[in-house]
Amino acid sequence: MSIELEDVERAAQRLAGVAHRTPVITSRTLDERKGARVHLKAECFQRGGAFKFRGAYNKISSLDKGALRRGVLAYSSGNHAQAVAIAASLLGTRATIVMPEDAPRAKLDATRGYGAEIVPYDRWTESREEIGARLAEERGLELVRPYDDPLVMAGQGTVALELLEEAPELDLLLVPVSGGGLIAGCATAAKALRPEIRVVGVEPETGDDTRRSLVAGERVRIEVPHTIADGLQAPEPGELTFEVNQRLVDEVVTVTDDEMVEAMVFLFDRLKLVAEPSGAVGTAALLSGKLDASGRSVGVVLSGGNVGAARFAELVS
């Protein structure tokens, strides 16, 4: 149930011409400030505004005809929902999405806009896994997990595949960590192509379940973290993702909400890039000095830009 470079390469073939090949952006300002050469993989320009489309499409396009006829189901705090909705609509199937009722309005609206049916739940008292499992059974829907699925992980890994094609000399890769699918896929691709690369995860300070789990040597479950990084609130690593990340991730660093906002402002002001809080954690780790990057060639996955102007204004004011 683990994945290899070949799985990521197969995903890349499925995604060719469907997912956007997002730009890799460099900044003299950032390079000078950190004494490094930084390459930002701008997944804010991915379909649906985040990397999630890669995994969702890779998964759904691998389903058989019967499953596609019945439809797919996802539970998600936002970006995965949109990704599944878009992928489903492209592949001619129906998506049902279990979403927190307090998810950012931009995300709820966008998901509905892609033609998905939304089933709301209370994320502080209800389990989305239970609701999802019940709906999947009742309606015969295929569950598209946000991270704990080899095809999803492999799809997300295409981010690193593309980044290394454009910057093959990278020796440090920073990846946001929630359930761990993005970093599992990216680490799989990156370590296979460049064994000496250091792969570092970035979590919110209050949501450091993967950091703790790696230290403990087993999956640790924490309280649902309170953080502005609404995409990084998984309370424990996935089972499959953790197996991969335990082998391939070198370190996890954490950043505060304030550091995320500073990074969002920096990306907006200097690079004219829109990052949601979860998308800005890699840049935040660099800017805050949580991580020494000097003299290095650094890849940073800017994982998404779904924050909405109103929420952005609220955060930076």
Add this chain to the structure above:
Amino acid sequence: MSIELEDVERAAQRLAGVAHRTPVITSRTLDERKGARVHLKAECFQRGGAFKFRGAYNKISSLDKGALRRGVLAYSSGNHAQAVAIAASLLGTRATIVMPEDAPRAKLDATRGYGAEIVPYDRWTESREEIGARLAEERGLELVRPYDDPLVMAGQGTVALELLEEAPELDLLLVPVSGGGLIAGCATAAKALRPEIRVVGVEPETGDDTRRSLVAGERVRIEVPHTIADGLQAPEPGELTFEVNQRLVDEVVTVTDDEMVEAMVFLFDRLKLVAEPSGAVGTAALLSGKLDASGRSVGVVLSGGNVGAARFAELVS
């Protein structure tokens, strides 16, 4: 003193490998909403955050060695100042910028950061033109005008040259208008390459000096307009730019401040693009329906992204 396609092509050669070839961005959402095929030329990703670098570099790189030894001068509180500072530093000459002493600290710092010397003046009691003329004479500095110069116009025209290379089928081109240098260069390139294209300028409703001038058949001077589009506050068209625009611009439409903000929010939310108010006027003209684009292939020049997160927050709140 007018310009031809060849001048724009020569500018493109000078700018190759120096200016960024900015991306042309499309959006299914925008296309569906307008029933058109829209191509946004994202000059927010240009060096200095706006198209101005093109004209400034084309001008300064054309100066002789003596002039480069003495240095260049500009008066501007905005994007042109930074563009001249960056171009001068790349070309090994010194830039002196006459800026209001109460200009935002971020702008003063950014311009100084590019190595320029700032000469502050009191905008309520002093004239920047007089200070500029005196400095130019005393120090033998070459004045780099923000628009009324053939080399500056030709440099800005490379925006349309690049856009038409990627979308040769365009039949409508929307360009922000202040002094008229950007649209003069763009119209020159666009009409030469594609005579049937319609070139439409966009001005703030309160700053429609070029619209009025085209109607009157001569340059009309208005009060310095009150608008959030701080890059579009020229009170009258340039002399050289007006000569070109009178021949080549088909129409000028106007948009309100509110329409600019709506467009900025749309660009942020849906396309993850940062536009300053002046940069958003083309999108505003489309979204507001000031212009019928249905069935057309439309180019929109998103001229810059220098708004700053704090000011953006203020505008959208």
